[in-house]
Structures are given as structure tokens and as C-alpha cells.
């Protein structure tokens with residue numbers, strides 16, 4: 001009979017039912033959207049910030065030491081100043097492998113170009129498919145890493161043996177255009193000169209020092225310089241957790257941490273922890289977080305999350321208020337009905353249950369509709385604000401269910417208090 | 432225990448208004464009593480006290496051997512549910528439930544909904560064919576008969592009707608009175624509040640209230656119904 005009453009109340013009082021459901025749907029859709037965006041926004045903001053560059057750079061330990069001590073720059077190659085290209089896929093096997101969004105190796109050599117003079121020839125990966133030791137595959141390369149570069153013409157292919165991309169400043173100075181051919185000569189480690197004729201496939205502006213280089217596939221530069229299998233530097237873009245005290249201490253000296261602290265640090269996606277893990281897999285390497293970027297990522301992330309949280313709370317509070325209004329109006333409108341039920345012997349608890357069950361039914365329908373709408377809204381927000389899809393987080397479902405419950409019971413509270421105070425004698429005799 | 436209801440020196444004061452003043456009254460089992468009086472004379476107040484919907488400010492009320500004048504709301508609710516059948520001037524039917532469901536709701540809060548029995552109760556007041564209709568699809572007389580069926584469904588010891596015919600035309604009034612006669616014949620105790628002498632004439636006993644005082648208690652002058 002209880003269910004029958006609820007069923008009747010729902011089907012024969014459709015308008016009221018839909019209004020309550022709609023109110024809940026509105027609040028929940030906002031909450032769903034915000035929660036999804038919020039839980040995903042860390043990744044999104046990081047990805048947005050990734051635009052500003054790699055946040056970890058890896059060099060060979062020797063090169064790093066020399067560079068730090070004597071300010072020795074490019075060109076003075078010795079064997080132990082390089083990283084091994086063959087080891088790079090191992091970076092995708094570290095604990096935080098999935099947080100490594102992209103990376104690319106660089107090998108720079110001095111070259112003599114006909115009609116231009118001395119120039120840096122920079123080799124890199126463009127878009128390489130990697131076979132990872134775990135059996136999976138991944139992609140890495142400069143095309144993704146430097147997605148904001150302004151390229152006229154196509155990006156190079158990694159297999160392109162005689163193509164080159166020319167940095168914008170260099171191209172302007174020497175009036176180089178797409179299709180031009182450039183003869184370059186590189187002196188290898190034995191002092192022997194190797195030459196090649198390269199075709200300009202495209203021009204690019206990076207807004208950085210790359211605007212002065214000739215950019216070619218890594219293999220080409222390695223062959224010309226006799227540095228097969230060698231890499232001078234790797235730029236890594238990783239999603240990182242904001243640095244805190246622990247991370248700062250670890251960055252200075254990992255040995256200063258207690259065993260327990262060390263484990264926490266190691267298993268948190270701090271830039272320093274990821275860098276440390278990269279050093280573990282690349283022989284004789286030194287990985288350094290680019291700290292400014294990591295820090296600003298953290299701050300922006302925290303502020304954005306806070307804003308989202310505020311919006312969520314506000315939207316829920318609003319819908320709880322609206323539900324409260326609707327349920328209260330509903331109870332007031334039906335006060336004689338409720339008085340009658342009391343007169344017929346219904347206890348306070350039974351009536352509260354009836355009203356709650358009715359409201360919850362509406363809220364449930366509204367909650368489901370709101371959740372689906374919220375997922376859509378999250379996509380809209382994701383696309384318009386972050387230019388990326390927001391993935392639906394499973395965690396949001398139980399959260400939303402809880403919120404529906406909280407909003408409805410919270411919203412029904414004032415009405416329930418009214419219900420309890422209502423005396424049948426006062427409503428049934430038309431005074 | 433011959434009396435189903437005994438009131439001793441019952442008074443009801445609402446702030447400065449004294450709605451009932453020192454009422455002492457006994458009602459026998461099976462008796463049909465009419466309570467008369469002009470508007471504001473305290474009839475509804477009395478019914479609310481007898482119907483366990485309100486407690487008097489003074490005096491004792493004994494219903495079916497139980498002193499109800501000092502019970503708490505919860506116990507009053509239980510007694511009302513088990514012993515009293517209420518009929519209202521404004522029917523108070525639940526608009527989104529069908530006729531039979533409106534009867535079943537009383538069963539549900541009393542013990543257990545039983546559609547068969549509810550249908551029989553509708554048959555009894557001549558509404559068997561209207562069981563699936565919503566209250567708004569019924570005429571005033573039909574609605575009141577439905578209200579009576581609901582009041583009777585749990586076999587109450589005492590039937591209280593506050594102006595049951597106040598909203599009805601003459602033929603519907605007659606139909607309702609017919610049902611009361613039938614119930615009376617079967618031994619039900621009925622208290623009907625009315626300000627219509629015509630309706631009161633049908634009862635065995637008339638109690639007259641004025642400004643909260645009992646001013647008359649006796650058999651009706653049978654002349655009009657004879």
C-alpha cells in the first residue's frame with residue numbers, strides 16, 4: 001500500500017513531481033560537471049601548462065657536471081657526456097610512467113652550411129612509436145611536445161633522410177624558403193668531415209633558441225656526426241603533483257628522508273620523484289625538474305580546484321534551498337491530506353517517511369537526469385575552457401548519490417518539522 | 432460497562448475563549464446521539480476531544496473504559512485508530528487515490544490493506560461500481576458515502592460525524608441518513624453533529640450546546656419524522 005501510494009502520488013501529481021525532479025537535476029548536473037572537471041582539472045591544467053615547456057630535463061651526469069662547474073656548452077663531445085638513445089623507452093616503465101605525457105631527445109652538433117656559415121644542427125624525434133620493455137607501445141617526439149610551435153609546412157618524418165626544418169630567425173636572415181637545398185658539413189669525432197645535401201621542408205617559429213637552428217631527424221644528425229645511438233639531452237613533459245616541504249627536502253637530498261618519508265615521496269608524482277625515477281632507468285643520467293613551471297602548476301591547480309569546489313557547494317546549496325521550498329509548499333498544500341492520514345492513525349514517522357520517499361523518488365529521477373546532463377556540461381566546460389575532453393570519473397557516481405540524498409533530506413527537513421507540528425484537529429474542520 | 436463514553440466536568444479553554452464549559456455527559460453503547468447548537472457553540476471542540484484529536488483543559492473523558500483525557504499524542508493516535516470512525520463535512524478524501532484506495536489507506540494505517548474487504552465496504556454504501564474512480568469524479572453524496580465507508584472499514588466502536596450532511600443536497604442527505612439508520616440497526620454507536628433539526632430528528636437523543644454549555648439533553652420531538 002505504501003508503494004502504491006507513492007506510485008499514485010508520483011503518477012497523478014506529475015507536475016509537482018517533475019518540478020522537484022527538475023530542481024534536483026539542475027543542482028546535480030552542476031555538481032556532476034564541477035566534480036568531474038575538478039577531478040580531471042589537475043590533468044587539464046597541467047596539460048594546458050605543458051604548452052609552456054618541458055618540466056624535466058635529462059642530461060648525462062658528466063655533461064651536467066661540466067656544465068655546472070665550468071659552464072662548458074655544446075660541442076665538446078666526449079663519450080660519457082651522452083645518454084643512450086636505446087634506453088629511452090625505459091622511461092615509460094617507471095612507477096609514474098603514465099604521468100610522463102611526452103618526451104623527446106636532442107643531439108646538437110656544429111655544422112658548416114654553404115652560404116650560411118656556422119650553424120647548429122639539432123637532431124630530435126618527431127613522432128616516434130616506441131616499443132616499451134613491458135610489451136606496450138607509446139609515442140614520443142617533438143611534434144606533441146612543442147605543439148605550440150608555429151610551423152609553415154609539414155613537420156618532418158623521422159625517416160626523412162634529407163629533409164630539414166629551419167628556425168624562423170635563421171630563415172629570415174638568410175632568406176631561406178621551403179624547397180631550398182642546403183649543403184651542410186659536420187666534423188665527426190675523428191676530425192673527418194661528412195657532408196649532406198638537405199632540403200628545406202618547412203620553417204618554424206618556437207619563440208626560443210630553436211629559431212636559430214636547423215632541425216633534422218635524430219638519426220640523420222647521429223650519422224653525420226658519427227654519434228650513432230647517442231643523445232645529449234632529453235626534455236620530458238610530466239604531470240606532477242604540487243611540490244611541498246617533503247618534495248623540496250627530497251629534491252635537495254633524497255638521503256635526508258626517513259624510510260617512511262622516502263616511500264611517500266617516491267610514490268607521489270612530485271617532479272623530483274619522477275626525475276629521480278628517470279635517473280634510475282637511464283645510465284649515468286641527471287634529471288632536473290624545471291622548477292618554476294612545476295611550482296606555478298601547483299598553485300594554479302589549487303586555486304582552480306578551490307573555485308570549482310565553491311561553485312559545487314553553492315549550486316548544491318541552491319538546489320537544496322529550492323527543494324526545501326518545493327517540499328514545504330507541497331506539505332502546506334497537502335496539509336489536510338496529512339492531517340487526515342494522522343487522523344486515520346498514521347504516526348509521525350510514517351508520514352515523514354511517506355513525504356521523504358516521495359521526494360526521494362523525484363530526487364532519484366532528477367539525480368540520474370542531472371548526472372547525465374552534468375557529464376555533458378563537463379564536456380562543454382572541458383572543451384571551452386581547457387580545449388580537451390573531460391573524462392567521467394567513477395568516483396563521482398557515489399559522490400553524486402550521496403549529494404542527492406543530502407540535498408533531499410536537507411531540503412525536506414523544514415517540511416518535516418512542519419509535518420510533526422501539524423495537528424489533525426486544526427486542519428480537518430475547515431478553520 | 433454500559434457506557435461507551437463518559438465525560439465528567441469537561442472544559443476547553445482557548446486563551447480567552449472558553450469553547451466548552453463543564454460538560455458532563457454519558458453515551459450508551461449502540462446509542463445514536465445528535466449534537467446541535469449554533470455556529471461557535473463548541474460542537475467541533477467536543478467532537479475533537481471525544482475523537483482523541485485534542486485534550487480537554489479540565490475534566491476527564493473515559494472512552495470504552497479507558498481514561499483518555501491525559502494520554503499523550505501517540506497513545507491518542509492509537510486509540511483513535513482502533514476505536515473511532517471519523518466522518519467530516521468536507522470529506523477529506525485523498526485526491527490522487529481511487530475510491531477503493533481511499534478506503535484501503537485507513538486499513539493500511541490500522542492494520543493491513545485488504546482490497547477485497549475495501550470493495551465490500553464500498554458495496555455496502557452503494558459505491559461498488561465506482562471503486563476505480565478518483566474523488567473528483569464522484570458527486571458530493573458519493574464522496575460522503577466513500578468517507579463513511581472509510582470510517583467503517585476498521586469496525587470502530589464509535590462513529591463521529593461532524594456535519595456529515597452540511598455539504599449535501601436533500602436526496603444525498605437522505606442516502607447518508609439511510610446508512611446511519613442501517614448502522615444503528617446493527618448496533619453501532621453514532622454521534623452526529625448537525626445544526627439541521629431535520630437531521631437531528633433521526634437520532635434517539637439530542638444534546639444541545641450554547642456558548643460551550645450543555646443546555647438540553649433529551650429525546651427529539653418525534654412529530655416531524657412520524
Ligand SMILES: Nc1ncnc2c1ncn2[C@@H]1O[C@H](COP(=O)(O)OP(=O)(O)O)[C@@H](O)[C@H]1O
Nearest residue numbers: 445448450468469470471472473474475476477
Ligand atoms: N484552536 C482554536 N483556537 C482558538 N479558539 C478556538 C479553537 N477552536 C475553537 N475555538 C473557539 O471555540 C469556540 C467553539 O468552536 P467550535 O467548537 O468550532 O464551534 P462549532 O463547531 O460549534 O461551530 C469558537 O468560539 C471558536 O472560535
Ligand SMILES: [Mg+2]
Nearest residue numbers: 429474475476
Ligand atoms: Mg464546527
